[in-house]
């Protein structure tokens with residue numbers, strides 16, 4: 001199972017906390033993590049094995065969206081910062097749209113992500 005993890009800057013601490021709280025599960029069950037660039041670096045520093053794509057504003061969201069369209073991702077965990085502006089907003093919407101097009105579970109906050117992981 002492949003899980004994409006993405007967090008905007010204001011949500012990166014929450015992402016690291018979420019990963020740590022679910023460490024046991026995320027290190028087991030054949031789970032592969034992919035991420036946008038900076039999120040991936042933070043996750044790596046926290047001890048997770050992650051394959052990072054480009055940073056979000058430089059095309060990382062678009063790369064993950066492409067993987068979603070190609071059926072390479074099973075779950076997207078995307079902690080968006082609703083209080084910040086993002087220059088790559090079209091890419092963010094594209095990623096969320098493609099999750100809906102391809103019926104890929106998408107969690108945009110820790111509470112939903114927690115429920116999703118419980119369903120694995």
Ligand SMILES: O=C(CO)COP(=O)(O)O
Nearest residue numbers: 036037038039055056057
């Ligand atoms: O911008 C992002 C998602 O839209 C996240 O990108 P980074 O993980 O590279 O910061």
